[in-house]
Amino acid sequence: MSLIRNPRSFTGLFNWVPQVSVETPFKTQPPGIPRFFTTRRTIDAEVSGEKWTVRPRAVIRKMAQVAMFDYFYHNRGLQFLVAESMSKNAPVFNDNLLKKLDVDADAGEDLVRSITRFLWFHPVNEFEPFLESLGLKPSEFSHLIPCDKMFLNEDAFLLENYHVFWNYGIGREKMGKIFKEAREVFGYETGVLASKIKAYEGLGFSKLFLSKLIVCSPSILIGNTNVELAKVMEMLRSMGFGLDWVTENLSEEASYDWSSMHRCLSFLRDLCVDEDELRELIKERPRLIFENSGEWTLILAGFQTKLGSSRSELSSLFLKLPKIQDLGKCVSNLRHCFLFLKDIKMKADEIGEVFRSHSSWLGVSRLKQTSTFLNTLKGGKKRLCEVIHNNPEEMKKWIKGSRVQPLPGTGVDTKSKAMKIQFLLDLGYKENSEEMERALKSFRGRGSELRERFDFLVSLGLNEKDVKGMVKASPGILTQASDVLERKVNYLVDELGYPLSSLVTFPSCLKYTLQRMKHRFAMFSWLQARGKVDSKPAVSTILVYSDKTFATRFVNRHPDGPKHFEDLKKLLLCE
Secondary structure, X not given: OOOOOOOHHHHHHHHHOOHHHHOOOOOOOOOOOOOOOOOOOOOEEEEOOEEEEOOOHHHHHHHHHHHHHHHHHHHOXXXXXXXXXXXXXXXXXXXXXXXXXXXXOOOOHHHHHHHHHHHHHOOOOOHHHHHHHOOOOHHHHHHHOOOOOOOHHHOOOHHHHHHHHHHOOOOHHHHHHHHHHOHHHHHOOOOHHHHHHHHHHOOOOOXXXXXXXHHHOHHHHOOOOOHHHHHHHHHHHHOOOOHHHHHHHOOOOOOOOHHHHHHHHHHHHHHOOOHHHHHHHHHXXXXXXXXXXXXXXXHHHHHHXXXXXXXXXXXXXXXXXXXXXXXXXXXXXXXXXXXXXXXXXXXXHHHHHHHHHHHHHHOOOOEOOHHHHHHHOOOOHHHHXXXXXXXXXXXXXXXXXXXXXOOOOOHHHHHHHHHHHHHHHHHOOOOOOHHHHHHHHHOOOOHHHHHHHHHHHHHOOOOHHHHHHHHHHOHHHHHOOHHHHHHHHHHHHHHOOOOOHHHHXXXXXXXXXXXXXXXXXXXXXXXXXXXXXXXXXXXXXXXXOOHHHHHHHOHHHOOOHHHHHHHHHHHHHOO
16 A cells, blocks of 8 residues: 655645745855854854854754655655655654764755765665654664664565554554554555454444554454453443443553453452442443553452452442542552551551551552651550551551651550659759750660669679769660670670670670671681780770771781681671
C-alpha cells in the first residue's frame, strides 16, 4: 500500500520557514564580527552604519526540516506522509545533524542546499528519524534499530504496515508504543496485519474501540486471536458494560495483560454474593481490573487473606477503598505498615486483627519510619503495641507529613521517673536543677534498673563514692544491662589484668562495645610481640581514638599491620 506522491505539496513546505528567512536579502556580515549560529533571537546591530541580522535557532531548524523533507521525499523516494513526519518530528536527529554541518547561519536558501548536499554524500540511517517521529526517545529505540539495514525500503513491509495503522486511525505518535512492545507486527507480510484487525472486528469490536485497544495492548496482534481478551469482554458485556465504558477506562500509557484481567474478574465474581454486587463494585471502582491488569487487586486480596480476612471482609475492603486510590500505592502502604507492626514485635493474631478492620484507611497514607516513632513518641515497642491494640486509629496521627506528639505518660512511667529523680538525688544532684534535667535525659531505662546497675558496679569491689563519680562523669554506662557490664569488666580486669582503679580513672571505657575492646587490645598485643609498641598502655590510649587515628598511630607501625587489623575484625565478627 502506498500514497500518491504530490510534488506540488512540496512548495507548501516552505511556508514552515518565516518569509524573512527565505525572501529577505541578507547583508554581508561585517568583518571581525563572529557568527552566532545558535543565537535564539534576532539581533540588529549598527556596524559602520549598516544593519546585519543573525538568524534565530528556530528558523534554522525549520530550514533544516525543509532540507530533510527534500532529501527523504525527492532523493530517497519515500512517501510524502513518511518524509514529512520524519523531517518535522525528529528534533533530536535534526539537531545532531546540524552539529555536524559547518554552514553560515545567515546563508539564506544556501543553508537548505548545504544540508541537502551533506545528506547526498553522507547518507543517514533512516530508522533513527523514522522511529523518533513515532514518538520514541533515542534511549527507547536505539536497541530497536536493525543492525543489517540502513534504509527504510530495505525493510520490505515496515512502511506498508505503518500505513495500515495510519489508515485505521492510529496516529504516528502512538505507533512508537506499538513498535516498542510488538516490533514483529511491522514485519507482517501483505494483508496479514489487516486480517488480524478484521478478526477482532468480527468479535463485535468497533473501529474506535479497536484503534485504542491496539495502542493499549499491541500484543493482541501477535499470534492467534487473544482468547482471554474475548473472555474479559464477554464477562463485562454480561454485566452491562459496553465498549464505550471500556474505552473510557483504558489508558494508552498502560499495557494490558488480558489473562491477568480475566483472573481478576473471575476472582471478583467468586468474591461477590451476587451479580448486582459485582456490577456495582466494578462500576464504582474500575481500577480494580484496569490498574496493572488487575494484578494489584489479586496481590492485595492475597495479602489480606494471609492475615485472616474473610470473603465478606475482602468485599467490604474493596468497596471502602477511595475511588481514585492508586492500588499499587495502597499495597505498598499496607506492606510498610505490616513491616512496622512486625518491627515493634506485635503478635501475628493482633496484626491480622488490625488489618482485617482498618486496611481501608491504612492503605491511603504511609506511616513514618519505626525509628521516628520510637524517638518521637517516647515509648518503647511494648508500649506502642499496647496503644495500637487498644485503638488502631491512633496510627492516623503517625502518617508522613503530620506532626507526631509524644505518647501520654502512664502510671508506670511516672513511678519510673520518680525513681530516677531519687537516684540522682542520691548521687548528689540538686533537685530541679539544669544539671539534673540533663542527667534525666542521659539515663535510659527504668529507675529500678539504674539502681540495680549501680549496685552491681559497687559489688565488683569499688566503693560507692567512686561509682558515684564514675556515673556523674559518664552517665551512659548505666544504660547497659548488668550482664553486659560484667562481661566488659571481666575482660579488662581478669583477662587483660588492668586494676579496678583504671575504671574509676576512665569510666567511659565501659561505653565501648566488647568487640571494639577485643579488636584494639588484640592488635596492640600483636604489635607488642613484634617490638613495635610499649607494654601496658592506659585503657584510654587504646579505646578513645577513631579507627583512622588508631591505624595511623599504631597499626601502620608494622608493614603487615593493616592486613592483620582487618583479619582480626573479620574473625571477631564471626564470633
